[in-house]
Amino acid sequence: MVEAARASHNSPFGMPGITGDYARAVPSDLDLLDLRVIRALADTGSVTAAAARLGYSQPAVTQRLRRAEAQLGQPLVLRSTRGVTLTEAGRRLAQHAVHVQAALDAARQELDELAGTTTGTLRLAGFPSASPTLVPALLSTLHDRQPGLTVSYVEVEPPEGLDLLRSGSIDLALTFSYPGDGRGQAPTSTATTPDVVVETPLYRDTMLAVAPAGSFAGSGAALATLSGARFIGGCPRCRGHLLAACRRAGFEPDIVLETDNALAVTGLVAAGLGVAVLPSLSLVSAGLPDGVESRPLDGDDDRVVHVAHASGAERVPAVRVAVEALASLDPARFGLRPLRPDVSTRG
Template sequence: MAVNAPDYRLDVTELRIVRAISDAGSLTAAATALGYSQPAVSQQIKRLEHRLGVPVVERVGRRMRLTEAGRVIARHAAAVATAIDAASGELAQLAGLRAGTVRMVGFPSASPTVLPRLMDRLASAEPGLTLTYVEAEPPEAIADVRADRADIALTFGYPGDRSDPHGDNARGLDAELIGHDELLAVLPAHHRAARGRGPIDIAPLAGESWIAGCPRCRGHLLEVCGRAGFVPSIRFETDNFVAVEQLVAQGIGVATLPGLAVASFPLLPGVVTRPLPSSERRAIHAVSAGGAGRVPAVASVLGHLRSVVAGLTGGTAREN
């Protein structure tokens, strides 16, 4: 009896179903996410497995998970989906359409600064476009783009950062430099280094107690101080920008914060910021899947995002 040879050709529906199972963890949840019935998804998987000659899903306890063959399909599904969306977008652009939903993920200090201005611009210029937003640190945000959970990641990287998320993590993605954010020394108003307005040297702060911020910011603080020839005495660690300023205002220590973090709320009384040299600025990137910029809705958000970031990162040192 003749046995049919495996057929490894895939169609778009199969790719989307396998990808949905990978994300949702069950046939039922995948069907709900795609708007299909559970029996329809089950039948589609059975036909796919029969054609390939290998299982695509397997049951482990109460959960459904992908086999190795299923994981291969899911890994390529995101790139295929992006290419299809790009083609659809270019066709829509020919018809003069600019609509759809764009999923963005960004770092915490962008949420109260970049996001409101971006939403305001989109509401005026692109009323047919919907933007969704989730907050995440750069490595997680880039992973979301790679896994097709987001279309755009707004990220940052510090100079000399040994774990820069825009290296191997972003390989194969489009990472565009869209601005630089000043690094500011946050000081009690009575501090001797608080006088003046120009950039200050961090070396004279070697004997101070320090308040460190988020893990990536703490790592950069160690790098900056190390280049100045000292190891900072870190007394407190918090990723709460307001808490950092409160501690500085009480004279408990000094700190560094990015300009966008300082700009996210009114500077507290008794606190002064002074810029560090421009070589310490953090670079702000917009990361998207390769080719996603050809999708009109994504291209529109990227364009407005560039303008918003440029408007916010011109000069952020302030004093009460």
């Protein structure tokens, strides 16, 4: 036992207070602040911006960086007139920084759980149509179940939400995917380095063709009947889905207007200025005005709603209770259908 403890202490990849794979991956002569500095440099690309993010002076960040490089015996950044770029060693440490922070958060909150409550802060991000629907229901459930938990929220599109997770700026993100974008119906890694961020699919969200009343006369496919209409596009990913869906229906859409606001889209359709494709979730809050109707798209064209977090963060009590609260919501209340992944391995 003594020899084993001594070997762990002397190993260049041991870190007191942290156990498991994360401990073996982080040199013992680095501390959490060193890792936070390297992570901030990776995210911002400059010492000045990293210092501002961390709330330290530029000389303090520079000193920390030089100290870490001296202890490791190799450079972590390459400096130029345009900022800094991480070396291979720097990039690997920056990736581990997310896991180490998650492990420390888990340890801290598990101790809180011993006192019978979940406390601390959960930083949540979600996409626009989740903001007036899933997010209020989730926050209300968390308030009832864990009144000691403070939750912050920011609305961003899924790519930005995943970037915030990778940087450690948030703890949990609601995202969505479309058919054919490479993110299926099983939990998957979304980063080039395996398991940095894991997305778990939760719900199916039916995609709807939205048009002035009477546009869907006849028995033809909903989207094909609109081939001669002017279309309203949305965010870049939503526009990509619209293009792909129309091409599968045999035509190229004439996109003349663009807005991410579902309420604005239905207003434009009601005014006879175009037709659109919207997810059911967005119509829960926006609704359909008089003179507008919708039809589900044909085929397997639903989008999938996911919950995402950093790999290992499921051990953090605040993250775990939030995921459990999200899974407890009634999807039918939001026009969604439950999705049970058949595969439980990561991408």
